[in-house]
Amino acid sequence: GNLVVAVGFALMLAGLYTLRAPTKTAQGLLWGLAGYATFVLAPTLGLPPELPGTAAADLAQRQIWWISTAASTAVGIALIVFSRHWLMKILGVAILAVPHVIGAPQPEVHSMLAPEALEAQFKIASQLTNVVFWLALGLISAWLFRRKSDGQYHA
Structure with a gap:
């Protein structure tokens, strides 16, 4: 499952590189950081990773919030990074904040089966593995994209 997600x-x-191709392989790290911020960091601010047995809000509500948070984070980062006008950059910051102002759906009662120390370790491990994944994905994809666009790659 993880390989399928990584390929996706x-x-x-x-696809994003076709819009704004990295000129250096190291720029893939920035794309990877943006992916991490979009798909992991921003959603985690409202819906942290949960161990099995942890009480959670309605699944559909959490999925809607997660998708809207990822989408608004992507749009916000794009406006901040690629816009030239300062008003668009301010709009990007506002769009980043919207899902967090609205807030993520929370369970009526907070309870968990696992000890708090295990939950804390799980959250840290989840963040660390995701940041490594996104940095590696950004770096490798930029390297392969540049290699292909330079005509050095032969299938």
């Missing part, structure tokens, strides 16, 4: 995210990055 890599294809998304390759």
Whole structure:
């Protein structure tokens, strides 16, 4: 499952590279950080990773909030990074904040089966593995994209 997700995210990055191609392989790290912020960091601010047995709000509500948070984060980052006019950059910051102002759906009662220490370790491990994943994905995809666009890659 993780490989399928990685391929999907890599294809998304390759599609974005056609709009704004990295001129250096190291720029893939910035694309990877943007992916991490969009798909992991921003949604985690409202819906942190949960261990099995943890009480959670309605699944459909959480999925809607997660998708809208990821979408608004992507749009916000794009406006901040690629817009030239300062008003668009301010709009990007506002769009970033919207889902967090609205707030993520929360369970009526907070309860969990696992000890708090295990939950804290799980959250840290989840963040660390995701940041490594996104940085590696950004770097490798930029390297492959540049290699292909330079005509060095032969299938």
